[in-house]
Amino acid sequence: MEAEKARRSLAEFVRQAWPLLEPATPLLWGWHIDAICRHLEAVTLGDIQRLIINIPPGHMKSRLVSVFWPAWEWIDHPETRSLFASYALELAIRDSVACRDIVSSHWYRDSFDAHWALRDGHWRLKGDQNVKSYFENDRRGFRFCLSVGSWATGFRGHKWIVDDPLNARDLHSKVAREAAITWIDRVMSTRLNDPRTGGRVLVMQRLHEDDPTGRLLRQEGWEHLCLPSEFEPERRSCTSAGQGASRRAFWADPRQTLGELLHPALFTPEVLARARCDLGAADYAAQHQQRPAPEEGAILRRDWWRYYTEAPLRFDEMIQSWDMSFKASGSSDYVAGVVVGRVGTDRYLLEIVRDRLTFTETCQAVRALSARWPGARAKLIEEKANGAAVIDALRKQIDGMIPILPRESKEARAWASQPELEAGQWHLPALHIPREEGARPHLGPLTEAFVEECAAFPRGAHD
Numbered sequence: 001m002e003a004e005k006a007r008r009s010l011a012e013f014v015r016q017a018w019p020l021l022e023p024a025t026p027l028l029w030g031w032h033i034d035a036i037c038r039h040l041e042a043v044t045l046g047d048i049q050r051l052i053i054n055i056p057p058g059h060m061k062s063r064l065v066s067v068f069w070p071a072w073e074w075i076d077h078p079e080t081r082s083l084f085a086s087y088a089l090e091l092a093i094r095d096s097v098a099c100r101d102i103v104s105s106h107w108y109r110d111s112f113d114a115h116w117a118l119r120d121g122h123w124r125l126k127g128d129q130n131v132k133s134y135f136e137n138d139r140r141g142f143r144f145c146l147s148v149g150s151w152a153t154g155f156r157g158h159k160w161i162v163d164d165p166l167n168a169r170d171l172h173s174k175v176a177r178e179a180a181i182t183w184i185d186r187v188m189s190t191r192l193n194d195p196r197t198g199g200r201v202l203v204m205q206r207l208h209e210d211d212p213t214g215r216l217l218r219q220e221g222w223e224h225l226c227l228p229s230e231f232e233p234e235r236r237s238c239t240s241a242g243q244g245a246s247r248r249a250f251w252a253d254p255r256q257t258l259g260e261l262l263h264p265a266l267f268t269p270e271v272l273a274r275a276r277c278d279l280g281a282a283d284y285a286a287q288h289q290q291r292p293a294p295e296e297g298a299i300l301r302r303d304w305w306r307y308y309t310e311a312p313l314r315f316d317e318m319i320q321s322w323d324m325s326f327k328a329s330g331s332s333d334y335v336a337g338v339v340v341g342r343v344g345t346d347r348y349l350l351e352i353v354r355d356r357l358t359f360t361e362t363c364q365a366v367r368a369l370s371a372r373w374p375g376a377r378a379k380l381i382e383e384k385a386n387g388a389a390v391i392d393a394l395r396k397q398i399d400g401m402i403p404i405l406p407r408e409s410k411e412a413r414a415w416a417s418q419p420e421l422e423a424g425q426w427h428l429p430a431l432h433i434p435r436e437e438g439a440r441p442h443l444g445p446l447t448e449a450f451v452e453e454c455a456a457f458p459r460g461a462h463d
Contacts (some may be wrong), residue, residue, distance in 0.1 A: 003111040003351070006072075013072045014064065020105055021067070021098055024335045030263040031254060032059060032227055034201040038241055038251065040069045041227050043159065043199045044077070047241070050222040052213055053203045054227045054290040057092035065203050066095035066163050071102040071141050075112050078123045078139040081157035083191055085146050087180070089418050093132045098247075099143060100135050110280045112201070149183050152191050159199030160188045162212070165221040168287065171207040172458065206290045208459045214292070229262050229272055229288040231255040286459065297455030299414045304421045305451060307430040307441045311348055315341035318350075318376040320369060324362060324386040326370050335362050339373045358385055364395055370398050382402045442461055 006013040011034050018027045032055065042048040055061050066084050073080050086092040102108055102124060116122050120139075129136035136142040146172050148165045162184060170176035184202075192198030206213055214223055226237040241251030262265060267275075276284045284297040285291045285306070296302055322337045334390065337353035350373065353365050370379065381387045383403040391401050405414060420426060430441035443451070 003115065006111065007075050007115060009080070010041050010069060013075075016111075016216070017068060017071070017102055017107070020102055020107060028263075028265045030059075032262055033064065033225070035225065035251065035253075036064050037069075037237065039223070040201075041063065042241055043201060043361070044069075044073055046197060046199075048223050049197065049199055050216075051199075051201045051227075051272055052216060052224045053183050053201070054206055054226045054289045055203075056227075056262070056267070056290075057205055058267065059227075059266055061203050062091075062095055062163055063098070064199065065161060066092075067098045068100070069107070071099050074103060074123075074141060075139065076117065077141070078097050079141045080159075081140075081142050081144075081193070083144050083146065083152060083157045083160040085148050085160070085162045085188065085292070086164050087148045087301060089147035089150070090144070091164065092147060096135070096143060096145045097132050100130075100132075103137075121364060124236060127197070137309070146159045148180050156191050156193045157198070157225050157257060158193055158324065159201065160191055161201040161203070163187065163203045164257070165202070165204060165212050166207055168207060168283075171211075171283075171286070171425055173212075177208060177211055179248075181212050184212055184216075205287045209292045209456055210286070211292070213347050226290050227253065227262055228290050229267060231260040231262075232289070235291075283460065292459040293456040298459065299411070299418055299457060300421055301453040302451055302455050304424070304426075306424050306427045307433055307443075308348065308427045309430055309433055310349060311341065311429070312343050315343055315348075315375065317342040318373065320373070320376045320379040321389070322366065322379070322381045322390075324382065324384070324390060326385045335365065337365060337369055339369060339376050341375075345423075345425050346419075346427060347425055349429065349447075352450055354446055354449060359389065362386060362390055366390060366394060378402055382406065414457060 001257055002016060006016045014027075014037065017026065036053060036055070039048065039051055039053070043051055053061065053065070070080070070082050070084075074080075082094065084092055087094075112407075113122060123137050123139045126136045126138055129142070132145045133146070134142065142157075144152070144157070146152055148162065157326065157353040165180040165184065166176060188200075189195075202212060202216060204211070204213060208214065215267070217224060223239045224237065225239055226235070233256075236253045238252045255262075261269070261272070272288065275288060279287065281296075282293065285293060285298075318339065318341045320337060320339050323335070325333045325335045334354050335357040339350040341348045341350050351369065353369060355361075355364060355365075366379070370376070377397065377400045379400050380402050381391055381404060383391070383405045384408070388403065391403055395401050408416070428443070430446050432445055434441065
């Protein structure tokens with residue numbers, strides 16, 4: 001009876017198999033375990049083919065996805081072939097060994113031998129294909145593990161699973177992010193027996209807006225199970241949970257109250273408070289809230305901006321500032337230009353240009369902005385990307401073209417500017433400013449994008 005419950009339910013299998021791996025540690029159950037198991041079962045059934053799971057560290061994601069799940073699948077489908085990857089091979093091997101410990105245990109054999117006898121007979125691990133990183137059974141099913149960035153030549157499976165494609169220490173490394181994304185796109189995407197029906201599972205905590213989760217979510221067809229430590233109603237995770245559109249049955253985060261905890265039995269308010277203190281606001285928002293930038297913003301917070309509907313008539317100083325881009329493709333960064341006026345210590349953002357522009361279009365944008373704001377005599381242009389070429393092209397047409405080559409990183413410059421913003425010395429244009437205290441002003445699309453990009457920096461996709 002117990003064995004049949006475990007065969008039918010991955011969650012029940014986890015409960016029964018837990019003592020094999022952690023005989024001295026009680027299993028602190030949480031509803032998130034049921035949620036993850038339900039979604040993994042849907043991948044097994046083929047109801048979900050592309051699944052992303054974002055969940056904080058310490059919530060059993062690797063044990064569930066990379067250890068218990070493949071062992072459970074072999075009860076009914078020993079022919080299943082799966083590829084598992086992590087940023088570090090030793091982590092992938094750790095989970096592979098734990099999975100092998102389960103399928104080779106007396107409990108596993110004793111529990112399901114009767115079931116196998118009624119079907120196609122018993123199966124066994126093959127002795128000549130039984131190492132830590134790769135083991136195979138006599139039904140040709142296998143579990144193969146590798147590290148992100150390595151090659152998987154010769155191996156194809158029914159599904160691939162990438163568990164933690166990035167080390168949290170690499171969260172600021174664009175090179176590491178791009179390498180992981182490229183590897184998933186170019187290597188793992190070719191490792192399915194049938195790309196039409198094969199399963200793809202990515203499991204990670206969020207580290208950056210443009211991390212593998214962020215990039216894949218811009219594609220169609222991914223189910224997204226996102227479970228922050230503290231509930232945010234406006235970001236409630238809802239999925240099909242593999243029930244199929246025709247059955248119209250969906251899964252939703254069951255929490256109702258703002259701030260309600262994901263796993264209070266283990267991650268108590270005191271534990272999360274310490275984590276917030278140890279990690280800082282930005283890293284806590286990414287790793288625990290699955291928000292790469294804190295809700296209030298990281299370096300340049302949303303609530304520090306001031307707003308105006310009518311600009312001053314006279315300014316002590318007025319400038320243009322430009323950050324150029326090389327090309328106008330959909331994946332390129334934006335050409336960004338602003339006009340800023342200063343009255344004493346107060347700065348007023350007067351106009352924003354933010355678009356993907358070709359070189360010719362960029363020159364036209366600089367000419368147009370200069371014509372609209374003749375008082376902005378100085379045009380500061382960062383001498384990177386197309387900046388130098390734009391200066392050369394317009395120097396004889398427009399006065400005040402000044403090349404700028406910053407000595408510090410963008411992040412260092414943002415920190416240097418933070419005191420001015422926190423002191424309320426930066427003012428942005430608003431369409432309407434409500435009189436109610438605490439009500440947000442109504443912003444135009446460019447101003448809204450400006451605030452969001454600043455709040456997301458340095459974790460945002462664009463900077």
